[in-house]
Amino acid sequence: MSEEMRPIGIALLGAGVVGSAVAKLLTEHHDELADRIGRDFRIVGVGVRDKTKSREHIDPSLITSDVQALAADPAVDVVIELIGGTDDAAVLVADALKSGRSVVTANKALIAREGTALHALAASHDADLYYEAAVAGAIPLLRPLRESFIGDRITKVLGIVNGTTNFILSSMTEHGTTYDTALAQAQALGYAEADPSADVLGLDSAAKATTLARLAFHSEVDSAKVSVQGITSVTAGDIAAAKAMGFVVKLLAVAELTPQDEIVVRVHPSLVPASHPLASVHDAFNAVFINAEAAGEVMFYGRGAGGTPTASAIIGDFVTVARNIVQGSRGHEVVAYRHLQTQTIGAARTRYYVNLQVADQPGVLASIANVFAQRGVSIQVVRQDGAGEDARIVLRTHEALDRDLDATVAALRTLPQVREVLGVMRVEGER
């Protein structure tokens, strides 16, 4: 067999839930995939940390703990990186690209942090870099962003991109449980890890939102300015109050352009109208809306996690990369040709829900309304409830600059008539 026609060689790095599913599907669907690629392929080796562990669906003779040697094996053309983390993985991916090997990865943290540099590396070594599985699992989202919307101007990407937090919030909403109970349940069912910080603090969503922003706006994103608020302080009371108003609480990832063409990336719990499609995204499902000038609003919905759904995205990328190898070409470059500024959340236009415990005396609403008016924030709905110690004012604003809304809430905290600010949350999805 000539060098050119040898099978395309794969180094599979990582054999956890996703890696095993990838190995299984590559094996079971081998002939069909080879037909689609137009050439044979084979797994050259599977790199793991613990060589002694037995692994279903993987030929034991393929397993090696010398991951670096495997990735550099001359028989390897494509490296599938499923190790995760940003230390070893960063070196392995960079080395593979430098050697002209193409890389498929599901590593959202790595791509969020080093995506631009890795794309440049891929371009200069004539290699491909694909990572559909790194955002929203099985949902084809990055390829439409990279290619389908390439003739349009995207203004906003907004969605639920973390299954763990969505499971916890769904469970709090449906069963009225506390955050701690819902988290424990998610851990028991395998939806949350023993250390759930990356998910519940919003860091996982923020990494995905950063990658979405970069692809949507063709610009590098300053990750220091990404605003991240997780769900750890969402209470059963917040969720009950939301429900009473016809809303549900969702952790949303938002990447948007301001009217001045500045990028804002933000992750925070949000009130979403119960009638909005995002409200019915349950458990570990993901859904993402893309707003583009010409296309209007487009929604994508599907499984955001799980070994087999994630493997679908990874194998889709592998076939694409393999077809490029057969064809002697590579995928279109992802170029950050616009050099847009990233702004903090203060520059975004948002709407607030504010829940205040107030003094039960005449003129309170007037004083409060005045605080909003002074900062140019318009109130959309206001409701006065209770009396005496429990007198409350609940309101939602129209859209305003987040920094003005924030300043308004700060001023409310110092207003003598306001006993306590019981809750503040941003509102998304109202039309």
Next chain:
Amino acid sequence: MSEEMRPIGIALLGAGVVGSAVAKLLTEHHDELADRIGRDFRIVGVGVRDKTKSREHIDPSLITSDVQALAADPAVDVVIELIGGTDDAAVLVADALKSGRSVVTANKALIAREGTALHALAASHDADLYYEAAVAGAIPLLRPLRESFIGDRITKVLGIVNGTTNFILSSMTEHGTTYDTALAQAQALGYAEADPSADVLGLDSAAKATTLARLAFHSEVDSAKVSVQGITSVTAGDIAAAKAMGFVVKLLAVAELTPQDEIVVRVHPSLVPASHPLASVHDAFNAVFINAEAAGEVMFYGRGAGGTPTASAIIGDFVTVARNIVQGSRGHEVVAYRHLQTQTIGAARTRYYVNLQVADQPGVLASIANVFAQRGVSIQVVRQDGAGEDARIVLRTHEALDRDLDATVAALRTLPQVREVLGVMRVEGER
């Protein structure tokens, strides 16, 4: 300027609603798109039938009625075909591909009929052929099918892909109007053409479903076996009966694989549960579900028609094709490498809703149930209503072979206890 670096030349064939929107966006976003392509581009000419008509957004000096000469102009690298129909367009597209020019088209009828032949022509002349706008307008659907799901096995594609009929059915559902009234309203608002046949008879949906089937199942589709039923016989009574049961009526396009790996393509009005996401797809919006073995269920939703949304998809394809030209490559081949049989709808597994006017006498239900049982069709829900002349039995079945369901209904028509079969409709989307 060297030959290689001259601007990429576009022949824009057609300057109707979509063509004008394409011309407008190509002009307004010229610099941005050139940045993304990595080379300058220009519209060499705009081919129209009537040269004397004045056209917004189009430089009059570009307009020509000699469409064939324009498409063959040496300065043209990419032909954007928006003429429609299958006569002139077929020749223009084939000639362009034969000359090595790449083609972007929104022509669903042409692609449904000649897609495989045109792809072969494109491949043998090293040209690209893209048609994202031909199915579901601005929704990125064909590219995910061609590329994102290429590592997976799609088993079913199901959705609303025709805005005109969806507008008519939405309007009948919301206002209780008759089909004729709703159609007249759709025509008045520009949602339906003066001759609405292609839409209301289901032919437009069938063309799109055929294209979806070909891409999803990697096989040619025998269009003679595609089952098409439009909405012309849907009555206000059908819609009211559906509503009473918690369903809405939608015209669905379905492309699926049977367990024997045979293709079935079918278009027909269907009952969809009111709680199903497809039920809330209103007016001219489209939504499509893709079921794949590994990815599970994925949904796409967005604008299915309109000049500007459709232009988004066309320009996305143009930029892709232009980048391929710059890169000296072409998109991955769409190969019908599987040679699957197409079966008529009889081979599909579906569920029926049946509404019968029956004799008001003991034992009627038993006789009817017997007719179902003899053909192996299991009844899911049955309701007896009314009395005397108006005695009715309404039932929904479990999933069964469509040909068995069809035979069951035929047998019911001859049963003495059945006075009349008032309604029969397939049910989709129940879980």
